[in-house]
Amino acid sequence: MSTLHARSPLGYLLALPASLWMLAALVVPTLFIVWVSFWATRTFSLSSPLALVNYAKFFGRSTYVKLLVDTVQQSLLLMAITLVLGYCIAYFIVVKVRRPALQLGLFLVLVIPFWTSALIRTIAWIPFLGVTGVINQALLFLGVIDKPVSAFLYSRTGITLAQVSFYTLLATGPVAYTLRNVPPSLREAAQCLKATPLRVFWRITFPLTLPGVVIGQILVFLNVMADFATASAIGGNKYAFLGNLVILLYDSGQLPCASVIAVLLMLSMLGGVAVLLKMVDIRRLGVA
Amino acid sequence: MIAWRRRQRLATVGLGAVTVLFLAYQWFPMLTMALLSFTGPDGGPTFPMRGVSLHWYRELARVQTVDDFKPPMVRSLLLALTCSVTTAALALMAAQAIRARFRGSNLFFYLVLLGIMAPGLLVGFGVAVVTRILGIPLAWYTTTFAVHIVWTLPFGFLTLLAAFNRFDVRLEEAALTLGANRWRAFWRVTFPLVLPGVIGAGLFGFTLSYDEFARSLFSSGPDQTLPLMIFAQFDRQLQPTLYAIGTVTTVVSLAAVALFSLSFRIVRQRTRTTATEPPR
Amino acid sequence: MTGPEPDATTSPMPAHDLELKRVTKRFGDFVAVHDLSLVVEPGQLVCLLGPSGCGKTTTLRLVAGLEEADAGEIWIAGRRVNATPPWQRDIAMMFQDFALFPHMTVGRQVGFGLEMLRRPKEAIRRRVREVLTTFEIADLAVRKPDTLSGGQRQRVALARALITEPRILLLDEPIGSLDFSLREAVMLELKDVQRRLGISFIWVTHDQNEAFSLGDKVVVMNHARIGQVGRPEEIFERPSTRFVASFVQGHNVLDGAVESVEGAEVRVHTPVGGFVVPARETAPPSPGAPVSFSVRAAQLTERPGVEHRNRVCATCHAVEYLGSVRRYDLRLEDGRSMKYEQFAAGAARIAEGEQVTLGWRPEDAVLHLPADGGA
Numbered sequence: 001m002s003t004l005h006a007r008s009p010l011g012y013l014l015a016l017p018a019s020l021w022m023l024a025a026l027v028v029p030t031l032f033i034v035w036v037s038f039w040a041t042r043t044f045s046l047s048s049p050l051a052l053v054n055y056a057k058f059f060g061r062s063t064y065v066k067l068l069v070d071t072v073q074q075s076l077l078l079m080a081i082t083l084v085l086g087y088c089i090a091y092f093i094v095v096k097v098r099r100p101a102l103q104l105g106l107f108l109v110l111v112i113p114f115w116t117s118a119l120i121r122t123i124a125w126i127p128f129l130g131v132t133g134v135i136n137q138a139l140l141f142l143g144v145i146d147k148p149v150s151a152f153l154y155s156r157t158g159i160t161l162a163q164v165s166f167y168t169l170l171a172t173g174p175v176a177y178t179l180r181n182v183p184p185s186l187r188e189a190a191q192c193l194k195a196t197p198l199r200v201f202w203r204i205t206f207p208l209t210l211p212g213v214v215i216g217q218i219l220v221f222l223n224v225m226a227d228f229a230t231a232s233a234i235g236g237n238k239y240a241f242l243g244n245l246v247i248l249l250y251d252s253g254q255l256p257c258a259s260v261i262a263v264l265l266m267l268s269m270l271g272g273v274a275v276l277l278k279m280v281d282i283r284r285l286g287v288a
Numbered sequence: 289m290i291a292w293r294r295r296q297r298l299a300t301v302g303l304g305a306v307t308v309l310f311l312a313y314q315w316f317p318m319l320t321m322a323l324l325s326f327t328g329p330d331g332g333p334t335f336p337m338r339g340v341s342l343h344w345y346r347e348l349a350r351v352q353t354v355d356d357f358k359p360p361m362v363r364s365l366l367l368a369l370t371c372s373v374t375t376a377a378l379a380l381m382a383a384q385a386i387r388a389r390f391r392g393s394n395l396f397f398y399l400v401l402l403g404i405m406a407p408g409l410l411v412g413f414g415v416a417v418v419t420r421i422l423g424i425p426l427a428w429y430t431t432t433f434a435v436h437i438v439w440t441l442p443f444g445f446l447t448l449l450a451a452f453n454r455f456d457v458r459l460e461e462a463a464l465t466l467g468a469n470r471w472r473a474f475w476r477v478t479f480p481l482v483l484p485g486v487i488g489a490g491l492f493g494f495t496l497s498y499d500e501f502a503r504s505l506f507s508s509g510p511d512q513t514l515p516l517m518i519f520a521q522f523d524r525q526l527q528p529t530l531y532a533i534g535t536v537t538t539v540v541s542l543a544a545v546a547l548f549s550l551s552f553r554i555v556r557q558r559t560r561t562t563a564t565e566p567p568r
Numbered sequence: 569m570t571g572p573e574p575d576a577t578t579s580p581m582p583a584h585d586l587e588l589k590r591v592t593k594r595f596g597d598f599v600a601v602h603d604l605s606l607v608v609e610p611g612q613l614v615c616l617l618g619p620s621g622c623g624k625t626t627t628l629r630l631v632a633g634l635e636e637a638d639a640g641e642i643w644i645a646g647r648r649v650n651a652t653p654p655w656q657r658d659i660a661m662m663f664q665d666f667a668l669f670p671h672m673t674v675g676r677q678v679g680f681g682l683e684m685l686r687r688p689k690e691a692i693r694r695r696v697r698e699v700l701t702t703f704e705i706a707d708l709a710v711r712k713p714d715t716l717s718g719g720q721r722q723r724v725a726l727a728r729a730l731i732t733e734p735r736i737l738l739l740d741e742p743i744g745s746l747d748f749s750l751r752e753a754v755m756l757e758l759k760d761v762q763r764r765l766g767i768s769f770i771w772v773t774h775d776q777n778e779a780f781s782l783g784d785k786v787v788v789m790n791h792a793r794i795g796q797v798g799r800p801e802e803i804f805e806r807p808s809t810r811f812v813a814s815f816v817q818g819h820n821v822l823d824g825a826v827e828s829v830e831g832a833e834v835r836v837h838t839p840v841g842g843f844v845v846p847a848r849e850t851a852p853p854s855p856g857a858p859v860s861f862s863v864r865a866a867q868l869t870e871r872p873g874v875e876h877r878n879r880v881c882a883t884c885h886a887v888e889y890l891g892s893v894r895r896y897d898l899r900l901e902d903g904r905s906m907k908y909e910q911f912a913a914g915a916a917r918i919a920e921g922e923q924v925t926l927g928w929r930p931e932d933a934v935l936h937l938p939a940d941g942g943a
Contacts, residue, residue, distance in 0.1 A: 011387075011388030011393065013385075014384050014385035015381070015382060018378050018385075018400055018441060018445075022399050022400060022402065022438060023399075024434070025415065025434045025435060025438045026402060026438050027402075028418060029411065029413075032418045032421060033414050036417055085306070088303050089310055091303060092300070092303035092304055092306070096299075106311070115541055115542065116318070116538045116541045117499035117538065118499065118501075119499070119515050119519060120318070120321070120534040120537060121317065121318060123518070124317035124321035124534065125317045127321065128316070128317050164313075165314050165317070168310065168314075185663050185667040188654075188661075188667070189663055189667035189669075190680070191634070191653070191655050192632055192633075192654050192655070192659065192660055192661040192738075193655075193660070193681040193728065193732070194656075194732065195655055195680075196653075197299075203680075222407055223407070226408065228409060229502070243407075247505070250416065255417065255420070259413075259417065262410055262413050262414070269406075269407070269410075273405060291651070
């Protein structure tokens with residue numbers, strides 16, 4: 001602590017711009033959303049009385065509730081897939097690959113798509129999934145099917161396929177980070193203590209990477225819950241998740257209803273974060 | 289080969305196969321899109337390709353009244369550059385603030401990180417609500433800019449925190465004992481050494497803003513950024529022009545990454561010391 | 569007691585605890601261990617001593633099963649274990665950084681080995697309590713490793729390793745990471761444990777003092793090969809190769825060429841003069857052959873008498889005071905260093921810059937031939 005004395009007022013000053021920005025552009029809007037969700041009117045009206053009627057309406061409409069359930073289901077599905085896939089990839093790159101150059105190379109190839117637009121990657125899936133798309137053509141070519149399968153595009157399967165390609169990285173990254181911090185000597189010590197490789201994994205490696213696993217799962221959860229672009233592009237008009245509903249209601253001017261959905265999304269977010277805070281301490285991962 | 293080694297080898301091969309297959313799975317769509325963007329003038333949005341040409345790229349470059357991608361692209365680039373600089377500056381200040389460990393710095397830390405965890409949809413929607421209520425007009429260089437920073441700042445912040453973590457405080461202390469005041473010690477010693485982190489923050493600021501659309505959806509007003517324009521095309525008939533712009537924009541993103549990485553490398557090389565690593 | 573899975577063959581001979589037969593290990597082009605053979609008897613404390621990169625840690629890991637031998641055989645307790653994985657070998661290992669499991673309490677991890685052997689829970693609990701008490705860390709049972717001091721961690725690592733009653737305990741520089749003041753005490757403690765339990769220890773270190781105070785048997789290694797095996801006194805008094813002589817503290821090594829061989833003596837010519845060294849029983853060298861010889865710093869005298877037929881002139885460069893002994897760094901005519909140990913009592917101090925004549929008896933020196941290996 002040198003250019004800054006601990007607890008000096010300079011600390012507050014430096015923190016001010018970022019704090020103000022986050023408060024104004026993030027916290028305040030959130031509060032507004034909550035406020036609007038309690039408006040008793042269907043449309044925009046600043047002087048509206050506050051009531052729970054919009055929430056009641058939401059839970060009253062079975063289609064809306066089904067949408068909520070669908071969205072949660074989709075999130076859980078993605079969480080499960082990315083957990084296994086992400087861990088396998090992270091384990092391979094961090095533990096099994098010996099040469100650092102190869103490790104770095106693989107990691108770069110994995111991560112580079114993150115630096116491009118998610119939107120573009122979503123679009124890129126369309127020619128893949130359609131009836132005349134690449135997957136169908138490949139399957140036809142290989143003789144696996146006789147007729148093109150229309151089940152990919154405009155379907156839940158297609159959305160899931162695309163989302164797996166987007167979000168597995170979110171699960172892989174944190175796991176890879178925590179895996180790197182497990183010294184090989186721990187695994188070797190366990191082996192010398194009569195533990196077979198499988199038991200070394202379950203009793204030593206996996207528990208020590210649990211923080212990374214949890215963070216990854218939370219990230220995937222948050223992203224899939226709020227995902228609307230994939231459903232739009234690949235689901236066509238047939239599928240929607242909560243995110244799409246918010247946009248729909250917003251576009252048709254029903255702010256209070258849209259806000260209700262937004263609040264429900266936020267609550268599920270907070271639920272996820274609560275789980276995170278219980279299971280791991282982010283700051284101890286060496287960030288701050 | 290011994291039995292258990294064979295099993296180990298098998299596991300490695302299996303995991304390796306999964307990894308490689310996944311990487312292909314992740315890249316194929318983009319590569320396909322890039323490929324399809326070169327389809328001939330009669331080509332449609334899917335295979336088979338009818339000829340190879342730059343037709344669709346030429347379509348992009350043409351001046352059009354409707355569906356002109358050029359202005360949104362320019363807006364996106366400008367916005368990205370501004371976000372880059374702003375993110376770097378704000379993140380640097382925020383990271384320095386954390387070092388001061390003032391009361392409430394814990395809370396501050398989580399406040400900044402909130403930006404990563406809040407989904408774009410909600411943030412964008414929230415800003416839309418606020419602007420609607422307060423009567424603030426939406427524009428890409430005000431409201432969208434504000435919302436982008438909320439997203440990019442936490443990434444830049446984490447990058448700089450990591451950079452400061454590797455930084456040896458003793459170097460600053462040495463500067464102070466040699467007579468520099470705090471300001472000069474910071475600029476002459478600390479800043480050059482955390483510059484790679486600053487560049488990293490700038491990189492996040494640029495690419496995350498350039499690619500961002502969920503937040504922009506609600507906050508951008510009449511003039512669209514490039515991703516928004518692309519998003520709007522979803523409802524229309526899919527044309528290879530979309531692939532062309534998709535490829536172009538991806539190339540821009542990758543070029544930005546390459547550029548930032550290069551400057552990162554250069555700065556690192558120049559400040560590489562022969563002194564011992566700080567104790568961990 | 570663990571039963572290592574019966575491997576292909578079992579030796580009919582009475583079992584050594586460990587036998588390495590011509591073991592070789594390569595990492596790519598680099599040969600870490602070359603054609604190494606070694607025997608460890610039950611209850612021995614064997615030290616593998618050598619500079620970094622000499623192959624001692626690789627040898628240890630080969631015994632543990634963490635590395636696979638490219639050639640040769642490894643026998644533990646009469647069973648060939650080349651194909652046996654570490655978790656089935658009758659060994660335990662103490663790592664340099666202790667490798668304590670950060671997410672487990674002391675009690676949990678000490679009992680880990682027994683858990684892996686699927687002992688009943690109550691038996692494990694009892695045994696853990698026993699072992700913790702033996703090592704005087706019973707009050708640490710619910711603590712996590714990151715709250716322990718270095719000395720405490722070392723004890724936990726030891727308890728964890730010994731609870732499964734292995735045949736051999738492998739130790740990789742076990743006291744290297746401790747504070748200097750702790751090292752001696754811990755070293756003696758470990759030696760004491762070894763004596764009491766009667767199991768073999770294979771202890772890897774680069775510190776000669778450690779190896780010499782501990783080992784029943786010291787194995788000096790260099791460049792993937794064994795230089796010499798023997799009791800500390802043997803190695804100290806009669807180093808068998810030039811490398812061992814120069815590695816072990818307190819020896820002076822001079823290089824030269826054979827001038828002539830006269831009966832039981834060899835005349836060696838060096839840049840600083842000619843010297844007489846006893847010939848060895850086998851294969852006397854031929855004139856002109858390059859040789860070296862070593863003589864210990866304590867065997868020199870600055871007042872050579874008639875029997876000190878080897879003489880050399882040297883100038884005092886520096887002196888170290890080591891209690892009852894003064895150790896001098898003297899420089900020969902060609903600039904090379906010569907170490908001389910002088911008992912302080914009754915002897916005048918040699919001043920810096922002073923010239924003296926050092927002498928030693930021919931029989932005090934040892935001849936080394938390049939063919940001895942381990943240069």
